[in-house]
Amino acid sequence: MSDISNFFSRMLESYPLFFEGLLLTLELTVVAILLGIVGGLVVAFFKLSNSRVLRAIAGVYITLIRGTPLIVQIFFFYFGLSELGISAYWCATIGLALHNSAYIAEIFRGSIQSIDHGQTEAGRSLGMSSLQVMRRIVLPQAFLRALPPLGNQFITCLKDSSLAAFISSSELFNIATAQGARTFEEMTYLLIVAVYYLVLVLIFQGIVHLLERKFSAGEERVKTYDRKKNHGKGQLAQ
Amino acid sequence: MSDISNFFSRMLESYPLFFEGLLLTLELTVVAILLGIVGGLVVAFFKLSNSRVLRAIAGVYITLIRGTPLIVQIFFFYFGLSELGISAYWCATIGLALHNSAYIAEIFRGSIQSIDHGQTEAGRSLGMSSLQVMRRIVLPQAFLRALPPLGNQFITCLKDSSLAAFISSSELFNIATAQGARTFEEMTYLLIVAVYYLVLVLIFQGIVHLLERKFSAGEERVKTYDRKKNHGKGQLAQ
Amino acid sequence: MVKVSSLNKSFGDLHVLKDVDLQVAEKEVVVLIGSSGSGKSTLLRCLNFLEMKESGSIEIDGVQIEPKSTNLNVFRQNVGMVFQHFNLFPHKTVLENVIEAPVVVKKVPKDQAIAEARVLLEKVGLADKEAVYPNKLSGGQKQRVAIARALAMKPKVMLFDEPTSALDPELVGEVLVTMKDLAAEGMTMIVVTHEMGFAKEAADLVVYMHDGQIVEAGKPMDLFTAPKQERTRSFLQAIL
Amino acid sequence: MVKVSSLNKSFGDLHVLKDVDLQVAEKEVVVLIGSSGSGKSTLLRCLNFLEMKESGSIEIDGVQIEPKSTNLNVFRQNVGMVFQHFNLFPHKTVLENVIEAPVVVKKVPKDQAIAEARVLLEKVGLADKEAVYPNKLSGGQKQRVAIARALAMKPKVMLFDEPTSALDPELVGEVLVTMKDLAAEGMTMIVVTHEMGFAKEAADLVVYMHDGQIVEAGKPMDLFTAPKQERTRSFLQAIL
Amino acid sequence: SDTTKTTSGEEVTLKEKGVFSFAVSGEYAPFSYVDKDGNLDGFDVAVGKALAKKMGLKAKVDKQKFHGIVTAVKTKRYDAAVASHAINDERKKAVNFTAPYYYSGPVLFVQKGSNVKQATDLKGKNIAVSKGSTYGETAKQYTKDISVYDSDVTALKALSEKKHDGTITDSITGKQAMKKGFNIQEAETLGTSEQGIIVSKDNDTLLKALDKALEELKKDGTLKKLSEKYTGIDITKKP
Numbered sequence A, B: 001m002s003d004i005s006n007f008f009s010r011m012l013e014s015y016p017l018f019f020e021g022l023l024l025t026l027e028l029t030v031v032a033i034l035l036g037i038v039g040g041l042v043v044a045f046f047k048l049s050n051s052r053v054l055r056a057i058a059g060v061y062i063t064l065i066r067g068t069p070l071i072v073q074i075f076f077f078y079f080g081l082s083e084l085g086i087s088a089y090w091c092a093t094i095g096l097a098l099h100n101s102a103y104i105a106e107i108f109r110g111s112i113q114s115i116d117h118g119q120t121e122a123g124r125s126l127g128m129s130s131l132q133v134m135r136r137i138v139l140p141q142a143f144l145r146a147l148p149p150l151g152n153q154f155i156t157c158l159k160d161s162s163l164a165a166f167i168s169s170s171e172l173f174n175i176a177t178a179q180g181a182r183t184f185e186e187m188t189y190l191l192i193v194a195v196y197y198l199v200l201v202l203i204f205q206g207i208v209h210l211l212e213r214k215f216s217a218g219e220e221r222v223k224t225y226d227r228k229k230n231h232g233k234g235q236l237a238q
Numbered sequence C, D: 001m002v003k004v005s006s007l008n009k010s011f012g013d014l015h016v017l018k019d020v021d022l023q024v025a026e027k028e029v030v031v032l033i034g035s036s037g038s039g040k041s042t043l044l045r046c047l048n049f050l051e052m053k054e055s056g057s058i059e060i061d062g063v064q065i066e067p068k069s070t071n072l073n074v075f076r077q078n079v080g081m082v083f084q085h086f087n088l089f090p091h092k093t094v095l096e097n098v099i100e101a102p103v104v105v106k107k108v109p110k111d112q113a114i115a116e117a118r119v120l121l122e123k124v125g126l127a128d129k130e131a132v133y134p135n136k137l138s139g140g141q142k143q144r145v146a147i148a149r150a151l152a153m154k155p156k157v158m159l160f161d162e163p164t165s166a167l168d169p170e171l172v173g174e175v176l177v178t179m180k181d182l183a184a185e186g187m188t189m190i191v192v193t194h195e196m197g198f199a200k201e202a203a204d205l206v207v208y209m210h211d212g213q214i215v216e217a218g219k220p221m222d223l224f225t226a227p228k229q230e231r232t233r234s235f236l237q238a239i240l
Numbered sequence E: 001s002d003t004t005k006t007t008s009g010e011e012v013t014l015k016e017k018g019v020f021s022f023a024v025s026g027e028y029a030p031f032s033y034v035d036k037d038g039n040l041d042g043f044d045v046a047v048g049k050a051l052a053k054k055m056g057l058k059a060k061v062d063k064q065k066f067h068g069i070v071t072a073v074k075t076k077r078y079d080a081a082v083a084s085h086a087i088n089d090e091r092k093k094a095v096n097f098t099a100p101y102y103y104s105g106p107v108l109f110v111q112k113g114s115n116v117k118q119a120t121d122l123k124g125k126n127i128a129v130s131k132g133s134t135y136g137e138t139a140k141q142y143t144k145d146i147s148v149y150d151s152d153v154t155a156l157k158a159l160s161e162k163k164h165d166g167t168i169t170d171s172i173t174g175k176q177a178m179k180k181g182f183n184i185q186e187a188e189t190l191g192t193s194e195q196g197i198i199v200s201k202d203n204d205t206l207l208k209a210l211d212k213a214l215e216e217l218k219k220d221g222t223l224k225k226l227s228e229k230y231t232g233i234d235i236t237k238k239p
């Protein structure tokens, strides 16, 4: 009982501190994802281009980033970029942005490739150039389809931003561990910060669900659509 | 130039140390994934069951785990389980296993649901019970289909195990930071450990690709199969 | 053999089967036609309890079946079903597909099941394919295996839901031949199909469904040449 | 209008088109038949340079086209193509689908493009659907929009690749009517289809392909009633 | 847990019979660090081992992020921590301390050539410290803008890389970093501190045994020798 009341009193008392951390976490995440989208688009186009060299560059970039842990990358940017006098905040942001750009590139590549090739053929057969087809037919559809996975990537990034704590960024997790270390009540503050993350994640998950609903409604319905809905539940049913 | 030769001499000299860390990293990952598969299967069946209560339990579990950062979970288990005298190694393993179980549950659920409902109907129409259909028709196919995503989860877990460093498990990343702190050459050791991770990831990615090829060959081919292969490259082509 | 009285079925707000009555005598072959969405598949699926009826009665081989009170698994053994998309088990060979249900459900000894399965595969002309996996078969071959698989349970009635409509035109014939043989042997069959050739040759009764109701039923020649209802006429015009 | 001489095309080891010769005069309607995999689609796609020929020559409207030396985008405007799966642009309304290419490729002023599109939509019987998105249309309606979209570029030849085979039986008729109208107006057309009724009524020439080669060609009545080649005969038997 | 008799005859409660297990941070050279073979070394480690030997026990040393050590001892993950913890009231509420085993004090380090000469110049500037250290409290007296790291070495490294205006840490650790080529310099000594060994609140027997063993190490000169070996000077006498 006293544990629980202690938890709530700590939670109330630490609220202003965590609120600042929450803002920083959100800022880190939003900026990293926005930069990641820009970078991801470039990498995706490299990956889909006709030039072997560009494809290879994109491939190596994606492999390097997806082949090493984020925490290694964050430390790497932190100590590697310091000659340029970049602050911890920007090192964390850039590290997260580069990390995300590799994943976002794959999202864009996937969504572009998921557009039925018939769309391209229809465009080409009407005399449109490949650029016109890409810009007017494929990309608008691919963007819509990329929105839900981008939303999920945002949520992943939100959680990953906790690693910025290790390069002294005062986001949520760093505040929690610092408070824990000060009071020797690590568990309490870990619980508190878990609640903050959970609430953030649930909010953004709600938004992603809305996006998914909105954009799957626009897709062409197949004849078996209605039956597919039955799939999930009751697979174990009689 | 001297940087590069320094890198290689450090790499050679530290090889036995990193090799131990590598073994621990692999051990952590393998044990966490195996435990995660067991847990994931249970949670997946909960999620697919007809009982609302079980579905809700599984849902809350998955939400909690996927809604908070892994590093928070690892710290949580570390400080929470220390009363039980569980070692840092096992705290890290259990933390990673529970974390993975939520993701693996979703892999199993997805692969079970991806089996065409027609398979279930065919089985039921032959007089098989729902359990017989699940055990003999759906699960064997679902398992094969789950193998490639499980492989990818393994790779994710391999990288995530680097976070065990923060609760003093002497896996790869911890060795790198400790050596960096001793020699004040953080960058060198970060590069070295990045190479270790990259090689590990590439090896396992190769295995996953083999799995994917093997198991997509067994799938029924659709009429447009050949054309789909053309999709990727040349979308930007003339 | 099959007796359906005032059967009703809805999906949510959608009333899909409206007071359907249908009687099929032993050894009779009934062909169900009707436009997309008229409820043909749903009717078949209700007969096999893949969908649960809402009201009305279903009697098969003299036994009235109530979903709640009956062991549906035992009951379903009497009703074989062949699907549009074959639904063969891809992880099992042709022979394993055919013996699966007898061995697992009826506990037939494996040797006996294999012997019986070979007879059936012979009958559908696929004796040489028993060790092959489904993905190596053509559509027509798959459908014939599916028929053999259903027959292996020795059903009293066979239901076919557009068994040839997923096939390339050239492969339709081989499946229809197998079905005609089956009809000639005296199997009771209910077939949803748009193959009018089959209906003319093999059906005892053609039933036209529209919007969840049976609009008209009759001998193939009568129905095709002189439909009584306006709706039947316009449907036949569109598809013949 | 179209002149193909000893056209060859392979996919890797697979030799799909083998020395194909084909001539289509202006206002002529040619129906291509043949079993699955015989190369019908590949032939159409080569005519439109969606696939690149390997050897042989292709001449359209008196101009011989070499993929390397010609601006294919300009050339493709002369050849309209209608696909089995419609391939309408789902993010654009019916009207936007039809005006897209004229406005973007030919730089026709938008007002004029809209006026012309409305005439075409009227012609295919969909004047009232211009503001609707494709996912609200039936298959037959989609295919008619696809025809209007191709016509909007005022092509000299129209290619159809199984335009009705993805449609429910009831919807086939409305598309065939549109195509017959087009033929009657004097459009040069090459149509891959298994609708023999259409071939009989509208085709000037029926061409039977097998295994990448043109086996036999002739007027519909001649080919259907008295095929010269054994292979043609067995194919026709299977599908008629 | 189990009881073991020490050489001097007292019964002490330990996690594992006959073994004195203690934690160090491992990232606080020269007090504790990992050598190139992966073994823990440093003044803290050597003191812990000497204490174990004195008590007739086997020594088992573990590395643990500094900010988690107090909790780890509190929750009995280790018998004790010999990890350069400055004795203060806040920590005393959570755990017990032995007598000091060395004396030191927080020192402000700044970037080489910095115009920060003393702590009072830090108003509005940014100080980096290690998480869970008492230096954070010290820093609060001079500025609100404080960055926290997992270890002192990382904080010093970040200072050297010009990411902060100052770092408060132990003078010996800072000087060691200067020797390794960090771009930093000493600005001001900010007081004195006494470093003690940490034992959990309910383990009085071990606390007493440790105090006794420590006293003997001081008397026989072992402690002084270790201090000189690792830090170059004697820091075990009260200044």
Ligand SMILES: Nc1ncnc2c1ncn2[C@@H]1O[C@H](COP(=O)(O)OP(=O)(O)OP(=O)(O)O)[C@@H](O)[C@H]1O
Pocket: A226, A227, A230, C011, C014, C016, C034, C035, C036, C037, C038, C039, C040, C041, C042, C043
């Ligand atoms: N599981 C389901 N949930 C909701 N609606 C369904 C379901 N199954 C069928 N329907 C709807 O019921 C109606 C009848 O469907 P049914 O499949 O029986 O028609 P059908 O005559 O077999 O048509 P088709 O020729 O297209 O196979 C359709 O409107 C269909 O969308």
Ligand SMILES: Nc1ncnc2c1ncn2[C@@H]1O[C@H](COP(=O)(O)OP(=O)(O)OP(=O)(O)O)[C@@H](O)[C@H]1O
Pocket: B226, B227, B230, D011, D014, D016, D034, D035, D036, D037, D038, D039, D040, D041, D042, D043
């Ligand atoms: N892009 C491609 N890559 C490889 N093989 C292809 C490709 N396109 C077609 N083929 C192969 O070429 C052969 C001819 O195909 P095509 O699609 O032209 O046949 P078709 O006569 O149109 O058949 P269908 O009636 O099934 O449409 C087939 O064996 C097919 O698998």
Ligand SMILES: [Mg+2]
Pocket: C040, C041, C042, C161, C162
């Ligand atoms: Mg149906």
Ligand SMILES: [Mg+2]
Pocket: D040, D041, D042, D161
């Ligand atoms: Mg084709």
